[in-house]
Amino acid sequence: MGKDAPSPPPAPDYTGAAIAQGAANIDAARATAKLSNPNVYSPYGNQTVTYEGDIPTVTQTLTPQSQQVLNAQNATKLGLADLSQQGLTTAQNVMGTPFQFGGPSVQTALDTSQIAKMPVNAGTTGQEAIMSRLEPSLARNRVSTETQLINQGLRPGSEAYDNAIKLLGQQENDQRTQAALTGINLDTSANAQGFNQALQGGQFGNTAQQQALAQAISGRQMPLNEITALMSGSQIQNPQFGAYQGANVQAAPIANATAQTGQYNQNLYNQQVGTANAQNAGLFQLGGSALGAYGMMNAAPMMLSDRRLKSNIKRIGTHKLGIGIYEYDIMGRHEIGVMAQEVEKVMPEAIGRHHTGYMMVDYGRING
Numbered sequence: 001m002g003k004d005a006p007s008p009p010p011a012p013d014y015t016g017a018a019i020a021q022g023a024a025n026i027d028a029a030r031a032t033a034k035l036s037n038p039n040v041y042s043p044y045g046n047q048t049v050t051y052e053g054d055i056p057t058v059t060q061t062l063t064p065q066s067q068q069v070l071n072a073q074n075a076t077k078l079g080l081a082d083l084s085q086q087g088l089t090t091a092q093n094v095m096g097t098p099f100q101f102g103g104p105s106v107q108t109a110l111d112t113s114q115i116a117k118m119p120v121n122a123g124t125t126g127q128e129a130i131m132s133r134l135e136p137s138l139a140r141n142r143v144s145t146e147t148q149l150i151n152q153g154l155r156p157g158s159e160a161y162d163n164a165i166k167l168l169g170q171q172e173n174d175q176r177t178q179a180a181l182t183g184i185n186l187d188t189s190a191n192a193q194g195f196n197q198a199l200q201g202g203q204f205g206n207t208a209q210q211q212a213l214a215q216a217i218s219g220r221q222m223p224l225n226e227i228t229a230l231m232s233g234s235q236i237q238n239p240q241f242g243a244y245q246g247a248n249v250q251a252a253p254i255a256n257a258t259a260q261t262g263q264y265n266q267n268l269y270n271q272q273v274g275t276a277n278a279q280n281a282g283l284f285q286l287g288g289s290a291l292g293a294y295g296m297m298n299a300a301p302m303m304l305s306d307r308r309l310k311s312n313i314k315r316i317g318t319h320k321l322g323i324g325i326y327e328y329d330i331m332g333r334h335e336i337g338v339m340a341q342e343v344e345k346v347m348p349e350a351i352g353r354h355h356t357g358y359m360m361v362d363y364g365r366i367n368g
Helices: 013-037 064-096 125-151 159-231 253-292 294-298 338-348
Strands: 041-042 045-052 055-062 310-318 324-330 333-335 351-353 359-361
Touching: 013 310, 055 064, 064 159, 125 159, 338 351, 338 359
Parallel strands: none
Antiparallel strands: 041 045, 045 055, 310 324, 324 333, 351 359
């Protein structure tokens, strides 16, 4: 054994701290209610707060003028309610009649009968107009060319005559192709213009139908809107007082303080235990360095030899004083010596005390 270990601190009274914390919370809540809800005296009236135990009662009293305003407001509400009741009959009649719409019908298809036809097959308008002018011109030009070739001495069947007629045919084909393309472009443009006009006409009709439908719906909803306006119109407002409220007044942190105190005491205890362990370790080191083998007993006049510090004790002989000589382990080392408790019985003057309380033996005296 070494220096006596300190006693551990008592456990904190967490139950008592919790009860005390609860009581402190209640007191804080009461203080919060009273501090946060003062009596109010304003030009519009008064608001007072009283308590029956922990139950608050808020009393609001209007001034005579404010009371008159409130009465007027209630009378206005009553009058509007009566008026809306009259409108309710009209609304019931409207809602009791199924909705019918007699406006123009929605146009779902376009009238394309008057749109210029596309040149899908021969004989379309644009192409006919151009070709009716082109073909006579081509015929006159062919007759003129043939006459000119004959006048030049070229006869049908000759190479020069046939080449000239062939070239003329190619030119005629090119002119017919160009005329056909021009006719197609004219017909396409006319068709697109007609389609757009028909589309605009359909959209115009649908827009008119939508407007007529909106007017019919508005006429059906008007009685309902009138009732809603009467019931929710702008009205006189009551004077406003602050609502009963509370702000938190923090209670004394009793439970937290108790826990912190317990932790502080535990830390202090741990420090004390550490100090005692360090002192005992120093004592063991001192004893280990002081005690040597049996031959050292004459060299050291006073050494620790308390039986409480030794272990694995085995008697190996007898001292001249009649006490035993032992081998044992002490302070982590294997040593040979006597037991201080036995020396105390036969030669108490050879015993001393270490400051830690352990017994020491004056080997010089017992071996003298």
